[in-house]
Amino acid sequence: MKKILLLINILIVSELLVAQSSALDAYIREGISSNLSLKEQSLQLEKAVNSIAIARSNLAPKITFAPTYSLAAGGRKLDFPIGDLLNPVYTTLNQLTQSGNFSQVENVNVQFAPNNFQETVVRFQYPIFNSDIKYNILIQEGLLQTEEAKRKALVYELRNNIRVAYYQYLQSVEGIEVLKNAQILLDQFVNLNQKLVKNQVALKDVLLSAEYEVSKIKQQIATAEKNSKLAKSYVNFLINRELEGKVEADTEFVSKLPTVRDLAFLKQSALKNRPEFETLQSGIQVNETAIQLAERSAKLPQIFVGGNAGFQGFGYQFKNQGFGVVQLGMQWDLYHGKEKQRKIEGAKIDKRLTESKVDRVKQQVELQVSQAYYEFVAAEEAFRATQEGVRQAEGILKIVDSRYRNGSAIYIEYLKAQNDVQTAQQMASLAKYDLWIKKAMLDKVSGIE
DSSP: OHHHHHHHHHHHHHHHHHHHTSHHHHHHHHHHHHOHHHHHHHHHHHHHHHHHHHHHHTTSOEEEEOOEEEOOOSSOEEEEOHHHHHHHHHHHHHHHHTSOOSOOOOOEEEESSOSSEEEEEEEEEEEEEOHHHHHHHHHHHHHHHHHHHHHHHHHHHHHHHHHHHHHHHHHHHHHHHHHHHHHHHHHHHHHHHHHHHHTTSSOHHHHHHHHHHHHHHHHHHHHHHHHHHHHHHHHHHHTTOOTTSOOOOOGGGGSSOOOOOOHHHHHHHHHHHOHHHHHHHHHHHHHHHHHHHHHHHHHOOEEEEEEEEEEEEESSOOTTOEEEEEEEEEEOOOOSTTHHHHHHHHHHHHHHHHHHHHHHHHHHHHHHHHHHHHHHHHHHHHHHHHHHHHHHHHHHHHHHHHHHHTTOSOHHHHHHHHHHHHHHHHHHHHHHHHHHHHHHHHHHHHTOO
8 A cells, every 4th residue: 555655656756747847837936936026026035134134223223423613703702791790809809818719701702603613422222111113123124024925926827927928939830730630631622623523523623622721721821920920029029038939839738638636726826825914914013013113103202321531612623622412311201192003003904904905805816716627627627628629520521522532522511520620639739728728827826835
């Protein structure tokens, strides 16, 4: 039993490895690595990481070197004639005491705007307690998760676009093959009619009609080749290559019909893996952090320690100009018209809006999965019907061909049978790749990579 299980696991892994080594998977990887929109989103991620680093820098001490030098002229002055008031009194006292103990003083004449004044100072500030810094860091980390979810959404969209474009290119290649096979049958029909005309079994108008059908099929091939080149250019555009570059047509990749899981599993996968929910969940986390930030800011003060040290005075003398100041400070907003309470309510409203959006997106996603699932089922049934149509048309052509060679079928019967085969093969080709396109869309809406 263990050997059987091991063999089954080996077969499953081998099948996965084959799928992963296909040309389509290679193109998807190349597209993801070179897509310009994803490169722009990667820069947004770097910007978000840098914003976190900026927010964390507020936890570190801040040291500032701030020298200033002032020149001033005019402005307000303080004129106080203290010398005129005191000097006569001091002179009298010196005469009475026969001493010079009372020196003369000058009148005060001070200009408020200091002239030739310098201050060379180093300032230091360190937050001891500041809840705003902590929650701002958490908010920036939540915004980083949002950017990561946006990038994931771009990857999902790009992967689906490349798949669809590649399937369309394969369908165009297969469509050309269908037309070329039809031309081979018509060429054989022309050769047959040439023999019949030569043997006087058929009239020449039959031969001319057959040759006309060949010319029409050649026109269709030319148009199909043009459309195939356009489809190839679009694949190269999505993977950021030269538009005329080669695109490998991996026909083995679509040789088997795609299979899908049941609808319940796909819905669960979508709710778990779709990047929209990651974006909304990170938004809810940011809202919760914003609520905590507003609540802490309304209740708690900010405490910091700081200081200044340097030189200050008239002229750059530095002698007797040194000073130093150490500070322990606190800022606590006690009232500002209930501004902080309003911020708390606003943050709570934002959270409720995001939560309601989650419920709405869940309904939309489940509807998308259901629609894509039933479209895939319908496409699968349509493809099986077209396969049966090909078998029937080819069987009819075989019978009519035999009758025509024996002279018991007319030209119109043969031509109709051949056209029916061509139409049936084209419809089968379109149905097959439509099935793969529906599978790609179902994978996208289900969050399956």
